Amino acid sequence: MNGYPKGICMGVMALKAGIVGATGYGGAELIRILNHHPQFELASLYSSSRQGESINNQYPHLTGCASHVLEEIDAYRMAQELDVIFLAVPSGVASQMAPELAGAGCTVIDLSGDFRLNNPSDYEKWYKKSPPSSEWSKKAVYSIPELCKEKLAKDSLLISNPGCYPTATLLGLAPLASNRLVREESVIVDAKSGVSGAGQTVALGNIFCECNENLKIYKVNQHQHIPEIEQMLKAWGYMSPITFSTHLVPMSRGIMATIYLTLNEHLDEDEVLQLYTEFYEDSSFIRVRQRGEFPSTKEVTGSNFCDIGVTVDTRTKRVTIVSVIDNLMKGAAGQAVQNANLLFGMEETAGLAMTPFYP
Amino acid sequence: MNGYPKGICMGVMALKAGIVGATGYGGAELIRILNHHPQFELASLYSSSRQGESINNQYPHLTGCASHVLEEIDAYRMAQELDVIFLAVPSGVASQMAPELAGAGCTVIDLSGDFRLNNPSDYEKWYKKSPPSSEWSKKAVYSIPELCKEKLAKDSLLISNPGCYPTATLLGLAPLASNRLVREESVIVDAKSGVSGAGQTVALGNIFCECNENLKIYKVNQHQHIPEIEQMLKAWGYMSPITFSTHLVPMSRGIMATIYLTLNEHLDEDEVLQLYTEFYEDSSFIRVRQRGEFPSTKEVTGSNFCDIGVTVDTRTKRVTIVSVIDNLMKGAAGQAVQNANLLFGMEETAGLAMTPFYP
Amino acid sequence: MNGYPKGICMGVMALKAGIVGATGYGGAELIRILNHHPQFELASLYSSSRQGESINNQYPHLTGCASHVLEEIDAYRMAQELDVIFLAVPSGVASQMAPELAGAGCTVIDLSGDFRLNNPSDYEKWYKKSPPSSEWSKKAVYSIPELCKEKLAKDSLLISNPGCYPTATLLGLAPLASNRLVREESVIVDAKSGVSGAGQTVALGNIFCECNENLKIYKVNQHQHIPEIEQMLKAWGYMSPITFSTHLVPMSRGIMATIYLTLNEHLDEDEVLQLYTEFYEDSSFIRVRQRGEFPSTKEVTGSNFCDIGVTVDTRTKRVTIVSVIDNLMKGAAGQAVQNANLLFGMEETAGLAMTPFYP
């Protein structure tokens, strides 16, 4: 009994949603969204470590908004009671849980990296963990909705929600790359993230005094989101490895990908801007900036928007693309709900039409 | 033709709302709320300096959410077209505009300090400006809804929305003070605010490098919110002047009032907590914390909540109350909409049931 | 063989200093100071957990400035080789180490709270740990140099360096309290600290996303620095318990104590200011602000200054005192070196005359 058929016929009746890993920041953001979603009902929260506690112990800010008691994970019962499960657990854990839950008939939206890579040896190499079951890896549908919408039109039980960096990067690259306009070996992505990208991880590198008034580069050439980006680029015909760097910025939320590339053929700035504008004409969450304007991260904070600015340097002929998202929204929980909306035949923007939070 | 009678009979038909001073942070927050309000429609935005421009020039984050062109202020037309006007202009400006707008028949919610003080000489002394018209000063209804709800039950054209510090402070003090349990001369309020409290003011003291990694005290014993707090305390029978300090904290949003006082009679911590819990039993936006727990500002960010923790020190017998709000929400735009909701006979929480934004 | 006699006769010859607990923020700040001290030589660093590693593993910022290998703690050897040991380890650990080190003849400056309270039962109650040896507790000299200078004039082997909050608070209170001008039961201290006050502790409450854009109150009426402040106040004849609150501010460094009190006798603002100015006339590190001016924390960052502003409210007659320090400098490492300077007969400001770091 999964939610999909119910989704199709449901009218105003709510679909029941559960969150596994509700105590992390991704989980908290899912709660914030689902609390106000017109068609999903936030039915249950699950935690492997804190079951029996109220979510308000962990998150007093949710008092009066969501006061669920954290439940034990029980695939059989969850499949009986829920229409969709958002899996907001770490990579390596999701690969264990997802097959059992989806196997029991639940629709699972997995926010981890476990089912994003088609090639198990890529997973092993970049995640340094055992790859997930190849059966479920094949069944999983990877979806950035703006780029993969058609793939969701099947009866899928397992959606692999994209990574935060790949979302910002691929949305920034798509109009050029999917049109095979990018010269091989030319793509460099300089990406920057707020600290919530590391979750609620309690580690030295994460404490306030180490991050505040500090800008750090990390995992140079080694970030596990690299193969995820390259996999999509290859599907578009761009075959070279990319250069990709990640930086930790002293702010809680926000990702900016500054993308550099050279074109295969001559296009001037107006032509490139027109390409972007047309490419995203029907994408509610993508806002392409006007000539000469570039987005900053705060302009999308709290929303599911991805804002994109693009320019062509007349001196170097190189294209610079600036793509920003809120890493917890379009980069995680927001996109997960967007995928669920589409999967269940709802409006893509249902529950996601938040005005950005400023300042 | 004002909105009040329409409000009473309207059903689902939207009431038209306008914002004067839409380009400030208070204005931006009103836009964020009204964008998602079930019964108010954000009809028009006004600016005295930037008319003819799109609000998106000032606030690109609103692109696709609100793209109004800023209009010229024209009281007659506004009264024709709008049901309610939110006045988000500086003190000294509101006193000029409100009488004309309300006189033309518009319902005005004034977010400035101009109509908060009953006594014109208090206004002159603390604001160092000419007091507003005494006619409209008398007509204005000052309303922290949790404490003054009954006052809104009349056909008021001018609501004076409380200050951010007085809101946090008076909600923290009310259960004890309105029950005459506070010893005279004992109240000390140590208040702290994020920098958005100063609005979008471009001034040296406001620039990033002067505020970041810095904690500043300002207007010691001289803040214009002091007489506003004392006026309410006097209405409750507490007659002494208070000691009140304000500090600027390196964060964008949030106010914490740490309040110290001595009781008139012996009450232990459980009795005080029970008093608070019962006092706010029917107040959707007030969350009284459990024994031993105190709120932090982030726990109410982006919401209209006021969270309160209280303790009685067994050593000193002194009561410490911690009251936090989001200064732009419960301290300004949120409370303004709450007042409008009540005035027009809507649910008090209409458009305001946001889950706090965390982290 | 301790450093004291050497100190007296030394001329330009350097005294050898060691730091135990060099890997914490207090230790790092001691390294920063001693690196540039004209008379102390930073001879050795000690760590109980990371011995054998270079300090540069923990702190790459020290590369080329201090590259000591962390050594094992060995009281006998340390007493042979060092003139003074700065003990920058947690409370509860210092009480174990200090007696052995001082017993072996080393001069020990203890930055922990272990030897600050005269009364062992106070220690047990507030620190919730077993009290230190009563022999060494009695021998330990507690010293805020501006207030206790004469106490250092003896051959002491164990200096108890004051807490950060007590330093800011007592320096703010001293001119009035030591002159018995403070009315009993009137003192309230609302204190605020940057996050480095919690050290390099890796704990959930300490991670960036929990502290950033957040203001938290903690340990209300329960902070272990309360009895330390009261002990000094009692020595000055102020016998009541104080009300004392601590807040965590989203910045790395800085403490502000906002102090409220009522006078025993009438003094106007000029008289109070004069009292402060004269009281601290010979104190190089205390800067009393002019009438109407108050310090912010950034104005002392990186220095050993304590800046004090004071005002008398004509309405309430209450005195408000604002006292700011850098918690790692005057609140810890700076004051420790100041104590060592005095103990060894050097200039009080030796190695400590840093210009504050701004912005």
Next chain:
Amino acid sequence: MNGYPKGICMGVMALKAGIVGATGYGGAELIRILNHHPQFELASLYSSSRQGESINNQYPHLTGCASHVLEEIDAYRMAQELDVIFLAVPSGVASQMAPELAGAGCTVIDLSGDFRLNNPSDYEKWYKKSPPSSEWSKKAVYSIPELCKEKLAKDSLLISNPGCYPTATLLGLAPLASNRLVREESVIVDAKSGVSGAGQTVALGNIFCECNENLKIYKVNQHQHIPEIEQMLKAWGYMSPITFSTHLVPMSRGIMATIYLTLNEHLDEDEVLQLYTEFYEDSSFIRVRQRGEFPSTKEVTGSNFCDIGVTVDTRTKRVTIVSVIDNLMKGAAGQAVQNANLLFGMEETAGLAMTPFYP
């Protein structure tokens, strides 16, 4: 009468230094350095707008450290009284002042961009201002000491101190570029700066709430530091224009340049690291990180260090270089004093051997 001959023969006698534009952040940092410099004496501060005021009005943090009264600019008198003038005024102003001061015989270290570009038309194009006098443009010596030391060995009256971004970028590129190992058209620099890079400018984009929790890109392909970098690269034989982006990071201090390039010939990571290590062997302020380690900005805060990490990606063969400085130190005031030290025949590190400020 300029300081140069005095510098040569002076022994311990101090040279007199003046700062024009002392009220900006660059000026304040010069004061912090010169206050503790063993051979320069901070003789006079100058301001065109605030003469007659104490510097303590602007900067209370300097009270007791530097309390000069701001003087009027008078080239003749300054040349009489001073050995060296640090010109910390905006571009466009320095070009007016420097010729008069240097013409009167003062040694001038100009921190502005006015004398950095050899080609006046470049200046006009990128600075959008009239170029400085070509006579003085030619006399001016541009100096990043690690790269241009030999140029200072002449009797120069006007030193053009490099820009913050060019300093980080060129120090990062030098070992490869000056050895002609960089493939044409391959250099991309993604640079990030703290907000103090904009000085004490009071502008909307600079206020706390606009910068905090925000990452902004600005002046894409248009930053006036681009021709400064390219000019040096051309001197090394790299002739193509570069791609260069600048981002504003929510922190006060720090610059990181993340530099991407392709090599002309095959070098593996160890060879590149060895090249860097040897290139900077004698440079006290350059710290090349070990294999696999990259600097963060906080690790150089408050110091004159430039820390560099470098890696060669085995997949893309591309080199990634990470270069960090404190923009107010090595990026401005620190390097200016370093240049002055060399010019006057002092130790290069005199007054600049600060341990970084952490955390």
